[in-house]
Amino acid sequence: MTAVPKVRTAPVRQASDLPPTDHTQGLTRLEAAQRLQRFGPNVIADKPVPAWRQLLVKFWAPVPWMLEAVIVLQVLLGRVTESIVIAALLVFNALVAFAQEQRAKDALTLLRKQLHVNARVLRDGRWQVLAAEQVVPGDIVHVRAGDIVPADLALFDGAVSLDQAALTGESLPVDAGSGKPAWTGSIVRQGEASGSVTATGAHTFFGRTAELVRNSNAPSHMQRTIFAIVKRLVIFDAGLVVLVVAFALWHHLPLADTTIFALMLLVASVPVALPATYTLATAVSSLQLARQGVLVTRLPAVEEAAAMDTLVSDKTGTLTQNTLTLAGVTPLAAGSDANAVLRAAALASDEATQDPLDLAVLTPARAQALLKDAPQRQAFHPFDPATRRSEGVYTVDAQLWRAVKGAANVIGPLCKLDATQQSMLNAAEKTLAARGARVLAVAAGPADALQLLGVIGLSDPPRPDAANLIQQLTQLGVRVHMATGDALETARAIGVQLGMGTRVCEARGESLQHPENCDLFARVLPEDKHAIVQAMQRSGHVTGMTGDGVNDAPALRQAELGIAVASATDVAKAAAGVVLTAPGLGGVLTVVRRGREVHRRMLTYTLNKVLRTLVIVVFLTFGVLLTGQFVISPLLIVLMLFANDFATMSIATDRVLPAARPQRWQVGRLMGAAGLLAMLSLLASLLIYLWARALGLSAVQLQTVVFLILVFTNQTGIYVLRNDAPMWRLAPSRWMAAASLGDIVIVSLLAGFGILMAALPWVVVGGVLLASVVFALLLDLIKRPLFTRFHIA
Structure with missing residues (x-):
């Protein structure tokens, strides 16, 4: 029985004043357009958070709190100019982060528009597939296993089992048929069932449409790794602060x-630019x-693709062409022939199921006109994946008569075969399966x-590009396994053709x-796929899984x-992290490469963040201990952090080379x-500082x-860390180059003209820049064996 929230009142029935729709013709195109104009699209409009509130959030977090505390202290000390500059930088940094997040949100909005829920709708007497947003009250809609009901329906034909757990909290499926909602x-x-739409959009019983594209709020492996590193840095910095x-x-010294x-030392440890980057x-x-035919439903999936080393792939439509044709018929019953088996x-x-198996038969x-006298x-x-068979029930000579087809190990027991018959069935199945055909047993008779x-054999030849794509994935360190419901012999034959083993x-x-x-x-049931994925994960593999059916959802989520x-x-689609829009494994190859590019960018960010944090806090701390005074002002620390974050954010668009092997985060x-x-870097910074001090500044x-x-x-350190090859081997992206050049020019002008800081001779500014470049070239030579030693790809 359907569980209904107690507080919910009866919904407004949109279709209550509408004439009934002809169940055989549906609405006309004109009627549908008029109702769409009257009732609006079948969507629930999101309640957008005002931009001003999104911006204010940038000032309500631990790092802004620290900077705000610094501003207050500066004002209390009478340093108004410094407090104004720090406040201006805080506001500017918030605006930059806000703008970048808006850019990302706009990108996601465009992406989500490509991920529609589709509905089978009867219009002008013809069934057609439309976006669920176009469904209107009075439409005739057909749903079947694997669909999400696109609008409130009053069923009039067929029967379905509905999972309403997300709506009612009821864990058990609910049976619904004619006369039920x-x-x-x-x-x-x-x-499968057909029904008439009674309500759409905000007028549906539960007040919302199904949310298919769920952006997971759980942190990815990369985010957890970076925050684990930052936690260690904060603990280290806290010790230095003490x-x-x-x-x-x-x-x-002044309190x-x-x-x-x-506070500034602690601020230096926090990755302010991490979320936006x-x-x-x-x-x-x-x-x-x-643009390459892969739609991302959860952002962390892009980065997770970099670590994937195992892919469990469906056979039909992914490795094969999904164009089943009759490959052979073997009669086994006395007096039976090929035509009788095929009939x-x-x-x-x-045909209404549009099942490829049914259409191929x-x-x-x-x-051959075998159905003329059906x-x-x-x-x-x-x-049904649970029974692994399909069945038609007929009236023959005033008695119920059944025709059944399905897996041989399912149909055989239904026929109560003796040893000889079972042996014949096994031999026939093995013969057809050895040619790569999918084998179905056929039985008929009274109940x-x-x-x-x-038995009949259905051939689904491999895709022409499948073997090459599998080879390319293998070269990238991703091992491809096939999961199929076919017999062992069929699976082996396909595996040989594709070079999978x-x-x-x-x-x-x-x-x-x-x-x-x-x-x-082989002989994989839908529920087995989840077990396969779990087994791979228990063995230490980062696993990808392809699937298409409702029963694949647990494995896709796992x-x-x-x-x-x-x-x-x-x-x-709702359960998956990415959705392919073209058949085959080409999209998987694309997402693996893109994922490794993202990993490389975030690896550069992480290495740079750890390195710079250690350099900054140790250099400044020991500067105090050795000189007895603060070697840099709070204002310059804020300026430095802002300039560095502005540059590191540009890493998000850098041009990189994807790694040749799967990538995993190793904190140690x-x-x-x-x-x-x-x-x-500390040694180089100290040498540059001692040189400047010797000048009598x-x-x-x-x-x-x-x-x-x-x-x-x-x-200069960013360019050292951004790839494993010499730093000049790969040109940066235009945005990264512009950010670097802008940073250097602005900082040099501020120092040379003495804006917000004490002026320096231009020769000193140029000397510090030249020394930094020379040091970067030396560090680049050391980096390569160091990366090899620590297995940093």
Whole structure:
């Protein structure tokens, strides 16, 4: 029984004043257009958050709080100019982050428009597939297993099992048939039915349409890794802050200045630009993927594709052409012939299902006129993954007579075969399967006396590009396994043709203990796919999974990268991380490469963040301990952090080379490599500082020198870390080059003209820049063996 929230009142019935629709003709195009104008699209408009509120959020977080505290302290100390500048930089930084997030959101909005829920609608007497937004009250809609109900329906034909858990909290499926409602957002688990639309959009019973594209709020592996690193940095910096505070108290340094300095050290540890950089990097890649036929439903899926080392692929339509043709018929019953077997198989099929198996049987049966004298059909049960058979019920000689087709290991027991008959069935199945055909057993007769008539083989040849794509994925370190419901012999034959191997397993028992020993999985039920994915993950593999049906949804959600193929149902698309718009594995190859590009960009960001944080906090801390004074002002720290973040955000669009192998985040290796590079960078920064000090510059001028050192070495360091090859091997993106050039020019002008800081001779500004470039070239030589040692791809 359907569970209905107690507080919900009866909905406004949109169709209550509309004339009934002819169930055989549906609405006309004109009537549909008029109702669309009257009732509006079948969508629930999102309540947008005002832009001013989104902007204010940028000032309500730990880092802005610290900067706001610094502003207050500066005002209390009478440093109005400094407080105004810091406030202006805080506002500007918030505006930049806001603009980048809006850019990413706009990209996602365009992307989401390509991910529609479709509906089968009867218009002008013809069934057609329309976007669910175009459905109007009074439309005649047909739903079947794998669909999400696009609007509130009053069913008048057929029967379905509906999953309404997301709407009512009721975990058990609800059966619905003629005279029953089907609410918007319900998932059709089994069966088929037609109904008339009673309400759309905001007027539906539950007040909303199904939300198919769910952006997961759970952090990805990359986000968790970066935040784990940042946590370590904050702990390290907190220790240094305690040291600085203790030193300041011991030497009676001004308490307010010490507090400001301590806050600035903590601010330096926090990746202020991380959310905007990550969102921008993944959103830009998602738009590029959309142009190449891959629609991203969850942004973290782009980055997860970089780590995928195992892909479990469906066979039909992904590795094969999904164009089934009759490959052979083997009669097994006495007095039966090929025509009798094919006729019975056709009577166990229905064109209305549009099932490729049924169409492949019906086409040759009709061509041979085998259905001209077909008996009257009483009922039809379409193929169900749970039973693995389809069945037509007819009246023959005033008795119920059944025609059944399905998997041989399902049909055989229904016919109560003896040992000889079972042996014949096994031999016939093996012969056809060895040629790569999908084998179906066919039986017919009274309900209590089914007789095995024979087997038919249906051929679905491999896609011409499948073997090459599998080879390319293998070269990228992604091993492709096939999962199919076919017999072992059929799976092996396809595996040989595609170069996937010959080790065939069933998804149970010992095979799931060591799934890497299986090239191909045969006789796979839909629920087995989830078990295969879990087995791969238990074995330490980052797993991708392709699927198309409603029963594939758990496996698609379980996999790190769920991939809904071009022919997938709405439920499968909702569960997947990416949706392919073209058949085959070409889209998977594309998303793997794009994912590794995103990983490379965020790897550069992470390495640079760790390195710069260690350099900044250690340099500034030991500057206080060795000189007894603060070697840089709070204003210059804020300017430095802003300049550095502006440059690092440009990494999101950098031109990179994707890695040749799957990429995983290793915190220990990243920290080790960045730590050693930071030690070298610290040494170089100290040498530049000592050179400037030897020139006889004043204390405030030396603060400007420290500011230039920390900005220029950050700029050059990004180019060192952005690839494994020599830094000049790959040109940066135009935006990154512009950001770097702009940073260097503006910072140099500020230092040379003494704006917001003590002026420096131009020769000193140029000397610091030149020294930073020379150091970067030396660091680039050291980087390559260091990356190899720590396995940084």
